[in-house]
């Protein structure tokens with residue numbers, strides 16, 4: 001793994017905390033040069049200082065991936081810094097909840113602009129550089145991309161659309177670049193993780209009790225494998241793998257479980 005990543009330039013969107021930051025530390029630890037990104041300059045500076053202190057070669061670029069011009073700036077500034085790009089990890093994303101009838105159109109726009117368009121636009125500006133290095137585009141998705149999750153339709157829509165995007169890209173640029181889709185399962189969150197509420201404000205994400213959570217380090221190591229082995233897709237966690245199989249063999253069971261969890265929606269977000 002170390003040899004493969006040595007000297008590779010990797011841009012990770014949303015790497016000031018959470019899975020993105022841990023992935024930066026993991027891949028940087030393997031010798032990659034990391035372009036860090038986030039919207040909040042202070043938070044990004046603190047992650048940058050911490051990662052730099054570990055001896056990792058990195059730079060930081062403040063950019064909001066929901067704004068196309070800022071996706072362009074992120075890639076162009078990254079190229080100015082390192083003169084090449086080997087991997088783009090589209091990780092920046094927000095969680096959301098809200099029933100369909102309660103979610104304002106502006107809310108749908110917010111989540112799709114970050115989770116979906118953020119990935120599509122950053123990839124668009126990165127592709128010319130990735131083609132030169134026969135590089136990789138990684139798309140960080142979720143178990144929620146495989147089913148419509150009641151109470152989280154906005155999030156499901158934003159991630160499910162990325163499956164179609166990745167599958168198309170895998171064929172359009174086959175043998176030119178690699179595109180890997182990572183279906184992440186329930187993962188330990190940072191304390192500062194927020195969730196978009198149906199009223200358009202951000203709230204605290206409640207602790208997920210009774211669930212076996214992946215560690216962020218585990219997720220980062222799996223992302224590294226997807227890049228090195230040029231895998232087209234991977235589903236993480238036992239629950240994620242079980243959901244994947246059940247959707248093929250006995251989808252009714254998955255939908256019965258979703259109905260059950262929907263009954264608890266009010267209790268979860270009261």
Ligand SMILES: NC(=O)c1ccc[n+]([C@@H]2O[C@H](COP(=O)([O-])OP(=O)(O)OC[C@H]3O[C@@H](n4cnc5c(N)ncnc54)[C@H](OP(=O)(O)O)[C@@H]3O)[C@@H](O)[C@H]2O)c1
Pocket residue numbers: 013014015016017018019020037038039040041043044063064065066090091092093094095114118140141142143184185186187188189190193194
């Ligand atoms: N945690 C899980 O259980 C889980 C499960 C499945 C999938 N995922 C996916 O994994 C990815 C990371 O999740 P996480 O739990 O690590 O999230 P997180 O802790 O909330 O971190 C999100 C990161 O993205 C940045 N970000 C958010 N919006 C952005 C924007 N518009 N432009 C640029 N950066 C932005 C945030 O920094 P700023 O706020 O400063 O911009 C932060 O660095 C997401 O795509 C998520 O959907 C997570």
